[in-house]
Amino acid sequence: MMKLSTTLLAATALIAVAGCSKKRPETLPPAPMTDAAPGQVAPPATNPYGDAVVPGSDADFRRSVTSNTVNFDVDMYDIDPQARSILDSQAAWLTKFPNVRATIEGHCDERGTREYNLALGDRRANAAKNYLVARGVSPARLTTISYGKERPIAMGSDEAAYAQNRRAVTVVLN
Template identity: 75%
Template sequence: MSKLSNILLACTALIAVSGCAKKRPAVLPPAPVDNSGSVDPNAGMNNGNVGGAIVPGSDADFQRSVSSNTVNFALDMYDIDPTARAILDSQAQWLAKFPNQRITIEGHADERGTREYNLALGDRRANATKNYLAARGVSSSRMTTISYGKERPVAMGSDDQSWAANRRAVTVVLN
């Protein structure tokens, strides 16, 4: 009876430990949108540059016209500070001039924290940005959000300056 009890105890322990194994997500976030303004010969689209001239209403026009397409955030925060308000106000003004343009707001985080935490934080940052723009009169039906978490850093260092640059929300005009 003692041998049977030991075998059952060992089997129970193996089942309990195997249930704690971390599984990889089946799908990773999609690749980032190309904001460079370069011509993509496969897509037949050029992000707003035609013969060297910037097309009004394009992503290139957006980047040229607004104070920035990027809002930065403090560590573990997703609130819109006064600097972010000024940037988003300029974006809202541009979007009011082009009411048919759709945008995607990308949420990002620095490399610290788990993948799941950073995806959730990037989502909160993107949605805070979307909500601010909606409060400024931009229709929410024109805006989509996506979180890349820590998967798409703009700065590759492991220091305060790099981490600060990676805590952001980026507005991209869809052409």
């Protein structure tokens, strides 16, 4: 009986392994198209703008707007006059490139609980998003995310560092 069960077990294992083997496709996909002759390495893709910044890119955005960052006061998410000026320049750029999408990141300083700072970062990101939408940017093009206190830009436990970390940052997606 022992020999029969061992034989059945071995036969079952062989059938299972045979069923898992890959079969070679009947036709192979074509080779990638390149301008290089066979056996030569294709040159790397080049930027049609040379070393210049590509219009509609995040680098173009950061170069063209007043700032990609809006700062906030302690425990606040209101858009003040300085933030309005920054967001107005962002809205003008986003209007110029209607197919570009962006993410607005909400950040906080290190004080407070993780949960509180995630919620405050969300309110800051949404305040910036709502302002841009009010200026004519389609809400479908904008997403928000809160990092709370998890991604500080300035290290330190003083008011100068805290002030830099209380922010909403607009990042253009390429």
